[in-house]
Amino acid sequence: MTNATTEMGVMTEKEPIDWKRIIFLLTGITLFGVVYFSPLWPDAVDPQGEHFILTKEGKGAIAVFLIAATWWVFEVVPIGVTSLTIGLLQALFFIRPAKVAFKDFMDPSVLFIFGSIVIGMVFTKTGLTKRIAYKMLAIVGEKTSMIYLGCFVLTAALTHIMAHTAVAATMFPLLMAIYALYSDETKPTKFGKGLFIGMAYVAGAGSIITLLGAARGAVALGFYKDITGQDISFFQLTYYMAPIGWGMTILLWVFFMLVCKPEQETIPGLREKASRMYKELGSWSTKEIMTAVIVASTILVISLKSFVPAFSELDKTGVLLVSTVLFFVVNILDINDLEEIPWNIILLFAGAMSIGFCLWETGAAKWMAVNWLTMFQNAPAIVFILGMAFFVMIMTNFIMNVAAIAISLPVALVIAPYLGVGGEVIVFSALIVAGMPFLLLVGAAPNAIAYNSKQFTTAEFFMYGIPASLLLMVVTWVAVQFIWPIMGMTVYLPTP
Numbered sequence: 001m002t003n004a005t006t007e008m009g010v011m012t013e014k015e016p017i018d019w020k021r022i023i024f025l026l027t028g029i030t031l032f033g034v035v036y037f038s039p040l041w042p043d044a045v046d047p048q049g050e051h052f053i054l055t056k057e058g059k060g061a062i063a064v065f066l067i068a069a070t071w072w073v074f075e076v077v078p079i080g081v082t083s084l085t086i087g088l089l090q091a092l093f094f095i096r097p098a099k100v101a102f103k104d105f106m107d108p109s110v111l112f113i114f115g116s117i118v119i120g121m122v123f124t125k126t127g128l129t130k131r132i133a134y135k136m137l138a139i140v141g142e143k144t145s146m147i148y149l150g151c152f153v154l155t156a157a158l159t160h161i162m163a164h165t166a167v168a169a170t171m172f173p174l175l176m177a178i179y180a181l182y183s184d185e186t187k188p189t190k191f192g193k194g195l196f197i198g199m200a201y202v203a204g205a206g207s208i209i210t211l212l213g214a215a216r217g218a219v220a221l222g223f224y225k226d227i228t229g230q231d232i233s234f235f236q237l238t239y240y241m242a243p244i245g246w247g248m249t250i251l252l253w254v255f256f257m258l259v260c261k262p263e264q265e266t267i268p269g270l271r272e273k274a275s276r277m278y279k280e281l282g283s284w285s286t287k288e289i290m291t292a293v294i295v296a297s298t299i300l301v302i303s304l305k306s307f308v309p310a311f312s313e314l315d316k317t318g319v320l321l322v323s324t325v326l327f328f329v330v331n332i333l334d335i336n337d338l339e340e341i342p343w344n345i346i347l348l349f350a351g352a353m354s355i356g357f358c359l360w361e362t363g364a365a366k367w368m369a370v371n372w373l374t375m376f377q378n379a380p381a382i383v384f385i386l387g388m389a390f391f392v393m394i395m396t397n398f399i400m401n402v403a404a405i406a407i408s409l410p411v412a413l414v415i416a417p418y419l420g421v422g423g424e425v426i427v428f429s430a431l432i433v434a435g436m437p438f439l440l441l442v443g444a445a446p447n448a449i450a451y452n453s454k455q456f457t458t459a460e461f462f463m464y465g466i467p468a469s470l471l472l473m474v475v476t477w478v479a480v481q482f483i484w485p486i487m488g489m490t491v492y493l494p495t496p
């Protein structure tokens with residue numbers, strides 16, 4: 001006697017068990033349980049003898065942090081679902097009230113990412129992306145190495161005048177258009193990995209050069225002024241950071257030419273094809289012109305916040321969302337476009353904000369910072385500087401870079417004078433590594449935006465990020481030991 005499926009001629013195969021997924025799923029749960037239910041941990045004590053207690057809620061925040069990191073890296077569930085888990089664990093285990101934990105999911109920073117992604121969608125829909133891509137390819141030519149370099153340089157340059165999140169959202173559709181001319185295959189390629197991961201990395205490298213690239217710079221300089229009473233100007237920051245940011249941009253180009261060397265050295269006929277396709281686009285449409293005007297006006301207003309007192313009180317997220325509303329008002333976008341938003345990416349950053357605030361508000365982040373930095377209070381000055389930078393680099397991959405700076409700088413600036421270290425070098429070295437989280441998607445919005453290309457997995461991103469992070473630490477050491485002293489920075493204080 002045959003069963004119904006056999007009679008119908010339908011063959012059913014049993015799906016193989018994904019043991020790797022199960023192992024890392026359980027690993028995350030185990031880490032959470034072990035940390036959350038363990039006895040309270042010892043206090044952290046800073047060099048001045050002040051005690052920092054790790055409360056039950058703070059220990060719970062670290063437990064959530066560990067399960068989220070494990071699930072994000074190995075993608076055992078969709079990354080947006082891991083973010084939802086962050087909120088519900090805080091609520092169910094009384095780490096923070098649900099109203100507080102889930103409120104962070106609509107933080108202005110999350111909405112800023114939403115608005116940035118919408119700009120990218122508009123560029124694609126109106127054809128502006130193709131127009132820019134074809135013009136760029138006609139200039140850089142047919143060598144894939146030059147296409148890498150051209151895309152990286154353009155990304156870094158744009159971060160000088162606009163937030164790196166907005167730059168990534170703008171560059172993403174541009175890179176998708178370029179990649180479409182490279183391969184018709186749906187499966188990932190080395191060129192695709194290098195193009196999109198490289199864009200994310202370089203967006204961070206470029207964003208350290210001016211205060212317009214990200215909010216972290218203004219926050220760090222504010223902390224420095226509050227603690228030391230000394231001011232660092234916009235142009236002073238750019239003077240010291242420009243050689244580092246552009247140096248990293250070039251080094252990252254070399255890095256991706258080695259680890260993600262394109263399968264093809266050239267794309268024959270690409271220059272002519274790009275020129276021809278650009279001409280076929282014809283003259284600018286009304287929607288293209290309206291888009292260009294809206295986006296340019298938005299970028300201008302956000303940029304002028306740092307220079308024009310009248311604009312200083314404007315919220316950058318509010319300004320950016322004006323552009324989102326206008327796109328719908330003038331019928332550039334419609335309801336179907338709203339449904340195309342990659343909500344998985346939005347949820348990813350919503351969860352990142354929630355765990356970041358959780359670590360901050362429960363005191364767990366401060367406890368970790370004090371424990372780490374006091375390990376170096378008797379170390380050689382260069383070891384202390386690099387130890388502090390390493391802590392910021394790791395933390396900024398998990399929580400907001402602003403928060404990573406906020407928890408480490410006050411402690412580091414207290415210890416620094418005892419080791420004969422200048423305050424400026426602490427701030428600038430922290431800003432270098434805070435701008436380039438190369439390990440996890442949640443470290444920076446450009447990382448998550450690049451992930452939407454489907455050219456790489458979260459585990460691949462993590463594996464490429466390990467050597468890239470080591471390279472970043474070497475560059476930081478070179479800056480501290482050689483570049484900044486030559487440029488006039490006081491790295492080491494004179495001994496009495």
